[in-house]
Amino acid sequence: MDFEQQSSTSPSYGSDMEDESGYMGPSARCVLFMLEDEIYGIHVKKIREVLRVGSIRQVAGTPSNVLGVINVRGVIVTVLDARSIYNMTPKEVTDHSRIIIVEIDEEQTVGLMVDFVMEVKDIPENKFEALSTTKENASRYIQGIAHFQGTVIILIDVDNMFSQLL
Secondary structure, three states: OOHHHHHHHOOOOOHHHOOOOOOOOOEEEEEEEEEOOEEEEEEHHHEEEEEEOOOOEOOOOOOOOEEEEEEEOOEEEEEEEHHHHOOOOOOOOOOOOEEEEEEOOOOOEEEEEEOEEEEEEEEEHHHEEEOOOOOOHHHHHEEEEEEEOOEEEEEEOHHHHHHHHO
16 A cells, blocks of 8 residues: 555544644744744744844843844844743854844844744644733743644743843
């Protein structure tokens, strides 16, 4: 029996085994990135660009989660350490490290240093589970969690996160 015959005759075993390649309703397009062994996502509409890590100028007197500032085509952008925001141990910058430039509003952008940017992916909205807004510490910056294609994706609420950090 070839693969096509096998897949067409295989029984369905519930939602965990469903084919997630077809249309599954409205979706959220997210940039996925890694911190430690976790996958995080930010809505692509909030992201201006993703940069390789270059020279970050440290600024005296800034909070510990501020790595410094960078110049992005004549605009000074504050760079925050995502690991510090989520209470993770510091990690050296590698060739895989990236700065995600997030647009807070029309006038303000912030850089978010992450371990590794994976891809842009459309995640069906029905795969997200909302979190309580009363959570404390780092979890208050999480909008929801998605279970999609065998992985868990933590969706970051960048508006809430940056309004409280800046």
